Amino acid sequence: MTKLLKSGAFAADPFVSVADDAVLPDGDIIVSLARFQKERESLLARNAPLGVRLQSSQSPELLGDDVNRLSLVVLEFPKFRDGRAFSWARMLRTRLGFTGEIRAVGDFLFDQVNYQHRVGFDAWEVPDNFTIAQFQKALGEISNVYQPSADGRKTIRDLRASR
Amino acid sequence: MATPVFKMLTSNRLRDGDVLYWKAGTWVEDLRDGEVFPDETAAEAALAAAQKDILGNQVVAAYLFDVRIENGAARPVKERELVRAAGPTVRPDTGKQAPSAERVSNHV
Amino acid sequence: MYRYDEFDAKFVAERVEQFRGQVARRLSGELTEDQFKPLRLMNGLYLQLHAYMLRIAVPYGTLSSRQMRKLAHIARRYDKGFGHFTTRTNLQFNWIKLVDVPDILAELASVEMHCIQTSGNCIRNVTADQFAGATPEEIEDPRPLSEIIRQWSSLHPEFVFLARKFKIAVGATPHDRAALQFHDMAVDIVKNEQGRVGYKVIAGGGMGRTPYIAHVMSEFVEREDILAYLEAVLRVYNQDSRRDNIHKQRIKILINAIGPEEMRRRVAREFDEIKRTGSLQLPQAELDRIAAYFAPPAFEALPDAMPLLDSKNGGDRAFENWKKTNVHKHRAPGYAIATISLKAIGQVPGDASADQMDAIADLMDKYSVGEIRVSHEQNLVLPHVKQKDLPAIFARLQAIDLATPNAGLITDIIACPGLDYCDLANARSIPVAQRIAKKFADLDRQHDIGELKIKISGCINACGHHHAGHIGILGVDKKGVEFYQLQLGGSGAEDASIGDIMGPGFGEHEIAGAVERVVNVYLKERKTGERFLDTYRRIGMAKFKEAAYEQVPA
Numbered sequence: 001m002t003k004l005l006k007s008g009a010f011a012a013d014p015f016v017s018v019a020d021d022a023v024l025p026d027g028d029i030i031v032s033l034a035r036f037q038k039e040r041e042s043l044l045a046r047n048a049p050l051g052v053r054l055q056s057s058q059s060p061e062l063l064g065d066d067v068n069r070l071s072l073v074v075l076e077f078p079k080f081r082d083g084r085a086f087s088w089a090r091m092l093r094t095r096l097g098f099t100g101e102i103r104a105v106g107d108f109l110f111d112q113v114n115y116q117h118r119v120g121f122d123a124w125e126v127p128d129n130f131t132i133a134q135f136q137k138a139l140g141e142i143s144n145v146y147q148p149s150a151d152g153r154k155t156i157r158d159l160r161a162s163r
Numbered sequence: 164m165a166t167p168v169f170k171m172l173t174s175n176r177l178r179d180g181d182v183l184y185w186k187a188g189t190w191v192e193d194l195r196d197g198e199v200f201p202d203e204t205a206a207e208a209a210l211a212a213a214q215k216d217i218l219g220n221q222v223v224a225a226y227l228f229d230v231r232i233e234n235g236a237a238r239p240v241k242e243r244e245l246v247r248a249a250g251p252t253v254r255p256d257t258g259k260q261a262p263s264a265e266r267v268s269n270h271v
Numbered sequence: 272m273y274r275y276d277e278f279d280a281k282f283v284a285e286r287v288e289q290f291r292g293q294v295a296r297r298l299s300g301e302l303t304e305d306q307f308k309p310l311r312l313m314n315g316l317y318l319q320l321h322a323y324m325l326r327i328a329v330p331y332g333t334l335s336s337r338q339m340r341k342l343a344h345i346a347r348r349y350d351k352g353f354g355h356f357t358t359r360t361n362l363q364f365n366w367i368k369l370v371d372v373p374d375i376l377a378e379l380a381s382v383e384m385h386c387i388q389t390s391g392n393c394i395r396n397v398t399a400d401q402f403a404g405a406t407p408e409e410i411e412d413p414r415p416l417s418e419i420i421r422q423w424s425s426l427h428p429e430f431v432f433l434a435r436k437f438k439i440a441v442g443a444t445p446h447d448r449a450a451l452q453f454h455d456m457a458v459d460i461v462k463n464e465q466g467r468v469g470y471k472v473i474a475g476g477g478m479g480r481t482p483y484i485a486h487v488m489s490e491f492v493e494r495e496d497i498l499a500y501l502e503a504v505l506r507v508y509n510q511d512s513r514r515d516n517i518h519k520q521r522i523k524i525l526i527n528a529i530g531p532e533e534m535r536r537r538v539a540r541e542f543d544e545i546k547r548t549g550s551l552q553l554p555q556a557e558l559d560r561i562a563a564y565f566a567p568p569a570f571e572a573l574p575d576a577m578p579l580l581d582s583k584n585g586g587d588r589a590f591e592n593w594k595k596t597n598v599h600k601h602r603a604p605g606y607a608i609a610t611i612s613l614k615a616i617g618q619v620p621g622d623a624s625a626d627q628m629d630a631i632a633d634l635m636d637k638y639s640v641g642e643i644r645v646s647h648e649q650n651l652v653l654p655h656v657k658q659k660d661l662p663a664i665f666a667r668l669q670a671i672d673l674a675t676p677n678a679g680l681i682t683d684i685i686a687c688p689g690l691d692y693c694d695l696a697n698a699r700s701i702p703v704a705q706r707i708a709k710k711f712a713d714l715d716r717q718h719d720i721g722e723l724k725i726k727i728s729g730c731i732n733a734c735g736h737h738h739a740g741h742i743g744i745l746g747v748d749k750k751g752v753e754f755y756q757l758q759l760g761g762s763g764a765e766d767a768s769i770g771d772i773m774g775p776g777f778g779e780h781e782i783a784g785a786v787e788r789v790v791n792v793y794l795k796e797r798k799t800g801e802r803f804l805d806t807y808r809r810i811g812m813a814k815f816k817e818a819a820y821e822q823v824p825a
Contacts, residue, residue, distance in 0.1 A: 059510065081309065081392065083432025087510045090429055095544055111293065111310055115428035141289045144278055146422045148550040149429065156278040156422070157557065177298070179368035180322035220300040224318060241751055242699070243690060247320050251691035253619055253701045257351050257366070258321055 005135060006101065006123040015051050015072060030074055033058050044069050051101075056084045060092045067096045075121070077106035086119045093120035093150035113138040120150040166231045168240060169199045170206035172213060173247070174225035182247050182259070183222060185209050190222065193259065194248040199230060199237050272333050272642060273418050273564045275383045282425070283380040286387060290314050291373035298370075313393060313431065315361075315386030316372055319694045323367040326389040327379060331399040331417040331441070332360035332645040336632040339643065341382040343628035349375055353624045356613060358685060358736055359438065360398050360645040361389055365692050387425060392433045394424035394505070398440045400448045401646035404567055405654040407602040410460050410468060413441040415562040416497070419553065420458075423498050430505050434512035434520035437505070438477075450647060450763035452476045452485045453739055455522045456504055463491050470497050474504055474534070475526035478733035482769045483523040486531035488538055494558060496542070499551040503541035507534065568640045568655055573605020577658050590665050592714055593676035598661065607658050609639075611651040611668060612675040612683060616712045620686045620704050621649030623673075630671045638664050647736075647763075648685055648724075650678060681723040681790070682708040685736055689729030689746060690753070696729035698746025698753035699779075703727055706783040711790075720790060723803045726761075739763035741804045742786060743770040755782040757789070759815055760807045768808075773816050788818040 004013040015028040020035045024043075030051035036043060043050055044066060051072030052063060060073065067073075073092055075085040085104070092098040103123035104116050113124065117139055124135075144156050154162075171194070172185035183190035184197030191197055200206040206227050216222045229240040239245050250258015275283075290310075297307040315326035327342070334342075342362060346354050349371050350364040357363055367375070379385055389396055397420050399413040400406070420439060424430070430437070440449045443460035451457035452473065459471040470492045476485030492500045508522045511529075526534045545551055577594065599608040611631065614620050623631070631651065635643050638660050639653040646652055656664060668674035677683045684707060687693065689700030704727055711717055726740030730747075737743030743758035754776030761770030777785045790803070792815050797806045807815065 056514070080306075081432060082514050083392075083430075083434075084510060084514070086429045086432065087506055094548065109306055109310070111289075112432070115426075115431055118428035141292075142282065142285050142426060144282060145428075146282075146425050147427050156282075159278060160276070175318055175322075177304075178370050180318055182321060217304075218300075220298060223304050242748075242753060243320070243696075246690055246699075250321060251365075251701075252699060253691050253705070 001128050002105075002125045003128055003130070004103075004123060005126050005130070005132075006103075008135065009132065015049070017053070028071070030072065033062060036063070040064070040066070051103075053105075054085075054088065056082045056088075058088075060088050060096060060098075063096075067092070067098050068100070070098075070100055072101045072103060072123075073098065074103045074105055077104060077108040079106075080108050080112060086115060089116065089120040090150045110134060110138050114141065118145065118149040118151045118153070166233075168229045168231060169201070169237070170203070170227045171197050171199055171230050171237060171239075172206065172209050172225060172227055173197075173244070174213065174216070174222035177220055177223050185213060185225075188212065190216070194239070195236060197237070199232070272335060272414075273330075273561070279383070280380070283383075283385045283387070284377075286314075286385065286426075287373060287376040287380050290376060294369060294373055309391055309432075311369075311372075312391035313388055314372070314376065315389035316367070316369070317390060317694070319365065319692055320690075321692065322365065323369055323372070324692070325364045325367040325372065325375065325386060326357070327362045327364070327384060327386050328389050328396050329360050329362055329384075329645050330421050331397055331403065331414045332401050332647075333403075333414065334643050334645065335382075336635040336641045336643075338382045338384055339628050339632040339635065341378060341384070343625040343632070345375055345378060346625040346628065352626075353622055354628070355619070355688065356621045356623065356645050356649050356651070358647050358649060358687070358734060359396055360401075360647055361396055362645075363688070365688070388431075390436075391431075392435050392437075393431045394427065394433075394437045394439065396438075397421050397424070398438075398449055398647060400442060400444060401644040401650075401652045402448060402599065402608055402654065403443070403644070404565060405601050405606075405608050406444060407600060408446060409443040410462060411443055412562070412565050413443040413458075413460055414565050415558065416458065416460070416470075417441045418561050418564070419498070419558070420501065423501070423551075427505075430509055433505075433509055434514055435517070435522075437508070437522065439501075445765060447763070447765040447767075448646070450736070450739060450767075452765075452767035453478055453482070453736070453763055454485065456488075456501065457485060458497065458501075461491065469493050470500075472497075472500055472504070475523045475531070476767075477521050477523040478736055478738050479521065480518055480731045480733075481523070482733070482738040483527060484767050484769065485523075486526055486534070488531075488535055494555065495553050496546060498553050499545040500538070500542050502545055502551055503538045506541045507537045511537070567603075570603035570606060570655075571657070573603075573657060573659070575604045575658070577607070578662050589669070589674070589676070590662060592718075593665055593674060594661065595718070596676050596678045596680060601655070603655075605658055607656050607661060609653040609656045609661065609664060610646075610678040611653065611673050612678050613650050613673070614677055614683045614708065615672055615675045616677075616682060616708045617705050618672075619701050620684055623651075627671050627673060630667070631673070634664060634667055648683065650683070676714065677717060679722050679724070680717040681711045681720050681725060682717060684708060684725045684727060685740070686727040687729050687735035689727075689735075693729060693734075695732055696746070697731075697748035698729050698755065700727040700729040700735055700744075700746055703744060703746070703755060703779070703782055707786055710783050710787060720794070721802055723790070723793075724762075725786070736763060737761070738769045739767070740770055741802075741807070742789065744782065744786075745776075747776055749776065753779050755779070757782075757785060757819060759789070759812060760804065762804060771812055773812065773819060777819075785819045788821060789815050792818045 049071035053074040105125040230237040249260040473485035597610040644652040686704040690696035728735035728737040757773040758770030
């Protein structure tokens with residue numbers, strides 16, 4: 001079983017995933033891209049946070065102009081080797097200016113959490129036995145970074161210049 | 164008529180990558196000491212039994228391979244397994260074939 | 272050459288500790304092999320036929336003597352006393368134990384070396400011309416840009432789980448010694464019509480199952496834009512590559528599927544966005560700062576005076592022969608570039624023993640400002656030697672069996688490790704190289720034949736670059752027997768071409784004879800000044816094929 005890690009702490013998940021053919025409950029929901037594209041107007045008109053779940057082959061550009069009316073984008077890792085979601089998260093933060101939650105779900109390794117964090121993920125669906133200490137460790141193993149990313153962190157070049 | 168083909172089971176020791184051969188529930192380092200399975204059933208049973216050592220993080224990459232019996236000894240059919248059993252053909256001073264290599268039997 | 276500052280040092284040190292933790296988690300079972308495999312690959316650790324193989328990065332092929340001595344030490348302490356220089360200018364050790372790797376990485380870190388991203392589906396070692404900084408041909412030294420690319424690509428969070436590996440090369444000369452057009456992406460340092468230096472970027476080249484020559488992505492990228500442009504290419508690749516078929520996941524497949532024009536359009540779009548954010552601009556000051564590490568040594572004012580026959584060297588043709596092939600023109604008068612061939616006749620191509628490495632380190636210190644280069648042709652190059660020191664260098668090389676005078680000749684064969692070492696191989700490649708080398712050992716014959724690049728791969732993955740061989744040989748497994756297919760007319764130089772497949776393969780004991788018959792056709796048909804490659808391009812396959820498949824009388 002899994003639990004939600006959000007902004008560095010475990011949290012209850014207010015969102016409910018809704019199948020394409022199921023009736024929409026009240027409250028925070030997550031729908032597939034297909035359903036979002038089909039029922040966009042009515043979904044956005046609901047007075048509750050909306051999340052869309054993207055498969056690894058689906059670019060966030062497919063969300064259209066309303067991406068910032070979403071509260072959550074869920075990016076799937078069908079297999080940890082499929083690294084497309086790293087680019088999707090970066091795109092959401094940088095090109096699309098998305099400020100909501102970007103959540104990693106599926107098959108990913110503890111050792112990928114650091115990279116996910118850098119490109120803009122701020123929530124993870126993790127196994128029940130995953131600890132905050134492991135999370136902190138994953139983020140802290142490599143102190144400095146050579147290249148800029150969506151996290152806006154200072155790079156080694158910046159640190160060198162400010163010595 | 165080609166002589167019959169039998170199976171043996173091999174893997175690599177996780178810690179050091181050394182090539183191993185299954186023998187009666189354990190692993191040996193020399194192909195000559197390894198077990199030749201009389202039939203597919205025995206081979207598959209050994210592969211299944213070997214999973215405990217994979218799950219137990221002792222070995223990796225376990226698989227069955229073909230051998231023929233020549234002069235009473237198992238000889239791999241494929242060049243790859245011959246090289247794996249002996250060592251690089253271009254460096255006879257390295258690998259299990261090396262004169263300095265000890266022939267170690269019956270342990271993991 | 273580049274020297275780590277405290278940030279670089281900390282980076283590799285932390286990487287070592289990270290891997291130490293990952294190894295512990297693997298041994299305890301917290302990580303399964305499936306989970307551990309990408310992690311160990313990104314630290315250069317493969318499980319091969321006999322043991323683990325560790326691939327050590329040699330960025331743009333440059334090593335210091337201190338680093339060479341450390342490699343010798345590692346060979347002795349953790350391996351079987353020798354290492355193998357690869358076609359991506361890295362060094363491989365074949366007999367490594369997993370449990371030793373964290374300590375090996377720590378030893379490497381102590382001399383500013385690492386194994387980061389030498390395998391795995393990520394950006395790999397950046398390679399460059401082995402004559403960089405020494406050749407008079409270059410527009411500028413390609414290594415500062417190579418170092419900048421190396422840093423930018425190190426643990427790049429967006430690109431560590433690409434669809435497949437990604438290989439980058441940098442060039443700066445009209446004569447391409449780095450096989451740029453066979454890389455996933457390459458940067459060619461060029462001058463525009465106004466004489467301004469910038470970068471031509473090409474992408475989509477590759478070897479393997481389906482070889483391709485790269486397409487131009489941009490004829491001229493301004494200096495300050497280069498990282499933004501490279502990131503744009505990687506981003507399009509990461510987003511748009513297939514992920515459903517491992518044989519169709521290199522960038523060459525993507526570009527050929529959508530067409531180079533569409534690829535350029537997608538890259539341009541990403542590039543415009545990145546450039547607007549400004550986060551990846553490369554200021555001239557940074558380029559200058561890195562370039563300063565690669566400033567040439569202070570060359571003495573010496574006259575150009577190549578030493579002649581020296582009776583101390585046995586007074587014979589050995590030194591003259593070596594000079595003919597293994598010594599190249601240097602930008603500074605009185606200096607030379609000296610190639611150490613790792614292709615001694617009958618030896619394993621690209622291998623060097625620990626003792627040889629130590630002796631080479633001494634040579635580096637004494638004669639080449641402590642520096643050496645690795646070429647993608649699996650040889651070593653002393654970049655800055657004085658012409659007057661050449662006799663002494665040659666004598667020393669003779670003493671350690673590294674004076675083979677065959678650079679660029681038919682016995683200077685590239686061969687992958689093949690089925691003797693590699694888990695992926697279908698056939699052995701090294702014995703074929705040895706057999707061919709022995710057949711053509713006569714030096715007069717080699718000089719008569721002239722430049723002929725033979726490249727041998729033991730499987731379709733083409734690590735021996737056989738598609739780019741003037742004569743390429745591919746080992747295949749035909750019903751359990753090793754067979755060798757011939758390809759003719761490939762080239763990895765600026766005149767890049769993919770070799771043409773001749774036909775059915777030859778057996779292990781036939782292939783050298785077939786090669787000989789092919790060479791004899793060249794000798795018969797050539798016009799003055801033609802290399803093998805030129806004659807092949809002029810007359811085509813037919814006569815070569817006919818001769819190759821001729822039955823040799825018993």
